[in-house]
Structure formats: C-alpha cells, structure tokens
Amino acid sequence: MSERTDRLRAEVERRRTFAIISHPDAGKTTLTEKLLLYGGAVRVAGAVRQRRNQRRATSDWMAIEAERGISISTSVMQFPYRGFRLNLLDTPGHNDFSEDTYRTLAAADCAIMLIDAAKGVEPQTIKLFEVCRMRRMPIVTFVNKMDRDGRPLLDLLDEIEKVLGIPVSPANWPIGAGHSFQGVYDRWTKELLLFDRAEASGQKAAMQLASLEDPALPRTVGEEPYRQLVEDLELLHGAGTGFDHDAFLAGQLTPVFFGSALTNFGVEPFLDRFLDLAPSPLPRDAGAERVAPDAPFFSGFVFKIQANMDPRHRDRMAFVRVCSGRFERGMSVTHVRSGESFNVSRSVQIRAQERDILEEAFAGDIVGIWDPGILRIGDSIAEEGTIEFPGMPSFSPELFVSVHLAEPFKRKQLKKGLDQLSEEGVVQVFYDRRRLEREPVLGAIGMLQFEVFQYRLRAEYGVEVRLERLPFVRARWVEGEAFDADEVERKSGATCLLDAEGRPLVLFASDFRLQRTIEDFPEIKFLASVQPSRRARRAA
C-alpha cells in the first residue's frame, strides 16, 4: 500500500500541466513548437506560417489551421523534460474560439501568458487573464518577440501591472532589444546567458554563460546594450517587486521572462525556470469532496472531444484530464453521469494529431480515449462511480444561421456531422419545435465558428451546406412551469427552438425585446448559460 502511495506521489510530483494563453498572434504556437524542440519531442521545429513544401507547426495540424496560420482549437502535447512529464495545451487566441480555451483552462494547473513586446497587453489577453484569475491559477508571463523593436520594457511591465492588476516580478532581463537582443540576465542566479544565433530557427540556440563583472563584457555585447542593462538592473533593484512563491501560486503575482520564440532566444532558460516554478497537480473539488491527486483511485474528466483527427481512422476521441490515482489501459471505469461502466481498451498519449499507445497515466496527464458513444464534454469518469467534477456550462450564442443542404440526399451525413460537431462545441445546434430536424439553426459566439463548421462538414462528412444569417442577437434558455412557447412567441415576437438536449431556448432580435419579454413573463427564468442536463444520452 505505502509503496503504491509513494509511487503515486512521485509521479504526481513530476507532472506539470499548463496552458499557453494570449491574444491571437503573440506566438503561442511558435513557443509550443520551441518547447517541444527543447523537450526533444521534435527534431526540427516547423515554421508556423508555412510556405508551400515547408514543415508546419506540430500543434496547428488541422488543414484549416495551416491554411490560415491561426489556431482554432486547443492542441495537447505531452513530452518529458529533465525528469518532468509535461502536458502542454496550446490554446487558440481568437475570440471566436474562446469557449475552447475556457474549457482547456479547466484542465490546466497553471498558465503561460504571452505578451507581444511591441503590442503589450491586448484585449483577448485581458479576457483570458480574468478567467485564470477567477480560477486562482498561477500565471507565468513570457514577453515574446524581443527580436523585434518593442516598447520600453519598464513601460510594458507598468502596463501589465495597471491593466491586469497583478504585480510583476521580472525573473530575468534582456540584454539588448530588437536586432541587438542577445541574451538575458537571470536575476535569481545572477548569471548572464548569451545566445548564439542558430543556423535556422528550427534548431536550438546555443548558450554561453557570462558574468556581469567580466571586464570584457561591454566589448562582447556592445557598450550601449551593456550600459542599458546595468541601468535597468539598478532601477529594478530599487523599484521592482520581489518574488514571492506563495503569492505566485495563489495567482497574486506573476514572474516575467523575456525572449523570442522565433529565434529560440530565452526559450531554454524560461523552460528550466518555469518547471521549478509551476505547481504539480493539486487536489480538485468534486462536489462536496476534494480529490487528492495521489488518492488511491483513478478519476478524471473530459474537457474536449474531437472526431476525425486522423483521416485514416474516423473515430471520436475524448481528452481526459486525470485528476487522481493511476489510469491504466484496459481498466474498467464508470461514466459517472449515466452510471454505465466501460472498458478503456484503447488509450493514447497525444502529441497534436500523433498518438502513441499509453499504458498508464497519473494526475495531471491528458489521456486520449476512444469514446464508446456516451461521453460528453464535462463528463467525469472514475474508478469509484461517485466522483463528479464540475461540468462545463454552455454559454448562449449571439450569432445565428440556418442550415440549408445543397444536396438533399445527404441528409443523413448532415445529421451525423451536425451531431458530432455540435458535441465538440464547434457550434451549437438548435431545432425547430415542430419540424424538428428539418431546418437546424446554428448558434455561435463568432463568425469564424461557422466557417470552421462549414469547412469540416465538407472535409470530414462530404456535405456542402449554405448558411443563411438570421436576425437574432440574443438567446436565453428558459425555465419555469409557466413557460408556453406559443404564448411567448405570440406576445414577444421571439422565436422558440429546442437545443440538442431538447431544452427550450428563445431567440431575440434585440436587447430591447429580451428585456421586454423578461418583464412580461416574471414567472419564467431566462438563462444565459446552462449546465449539461443530467440525462444520459447515447449518441446515435
């Protein structure tokens, strides 16, 4: 027993599970790629914005991502480094895909927040930071693109503190910026790390250790960068916030690192320090219980579902964040919502779209399992069938389209695609109350979601659809015995539909209409978000 507990503890200790977040284009995927490079998981890092015949980023593997050079869904990557086991989640920055990012944050224990040195704190970064703060998640800041001329760094730090309202503590400091960016000074070890330009950005950048006291240093790095570094360090010494590890773990202070993911400068020292800073998996709330990561039973939850990741095997994979115990291939687990048990005969470790058979996993790990047809985002699975982690809410969409099939005989494929893509959360799907599946309505937060839907429907299901914009801007689920869809439609001019679980939802053409309806029907509750219903449903 105790030997088993010791093993569990040791495995939990060496796990680090983190998400990379930021506004679009700050360099999350590029940094991911470079972390994989240093972790030895890829030999040559691919350029994100690929040109024809060039490699592309491991984590932006969907065709539409490579085409556009943006990430549209979270990629999961696992790799070992220095005895640690890393689970990295590369999230999409675009606002239209923010629900995917929110769900991913539930599976991470800490976050790396990227700031573009030239652009500073951008709107989407603020939103994501707020989500992390709500979860009291520790955040490490990486100021990226130091190879470009950016803003004065002290101003930038000031902006992070003011806009995000979190004290910053620079862990290292760059020497030179833009073309002259050549290294970082580690404020904790008091070492200066100078980088050699790599042959190509796909290769590691060699590093040399130097001392600030070395009289030859001004000559090596240039008089001006040297003078600036000494001056900045003095300023920081006087004014900078000291580092407090507990405050960091509580999400009340963020250490800041500088580097350039593109040229690899600063990536390695960042990774080394990050692993020391980042927490290993912590206990998690499951209803009234708190589940310890080294508890003697396996438990976890699904935070993402994706089908057709590998065009050769059209299958449906659920991404499970392990929260406790030891997961073992072939084990029998209970699907907590339905109480049904199933055997996890196929489980994989994921690296973007590549998979390796996974025999065992521990708290913090992300495991890919084949969905036996009952799993939904937010579902818990456990060795002991009573452990249930908080579900993932659906938020009411603000954009709506109706779906029209170009070839009527493909109705069956359309239905398959609709079911799958809505269960993945690509879009939400709603049905007419009377004609049911005839004319589905799609809901989304952003237009790009519809594009992805259309693209994937074509690529993965061979179905061509035309989408027609509907004039609604708000939707609310309704609760209350008194709800009578016909009456609400008649009186408020709204439209009532059913969601995929058969729950009524009302669409409004304006905020004014919504307000009026709320006033007209005081006995009905209008909800902007809902938890998945407890009812188990078997996918067709």
Ligand SMILES: Nc1nc2c(ncn2[C@@H]2O[C@H](COP(=O)(O)OP(=O)(O)OP(=O)(O)O)[C@@H](O)[C@H]2O)c(=O)[nH]1
């Ligand atoms: N100069 C410079 N460019 C960089 C650096 N890091 C990334 N880039 C470039 O910035 C662009 C966006 O990089 P991505 O890594 O795709 O950004 P992202 O944050 O993953 O973007 P989304 O996933 O779409 O939110 C690409 O053209 C990169 O080559 C850097 O350190 N320096």
Ligand SMILES: [Mg+2]
């Ligand atoms: Mg990306």
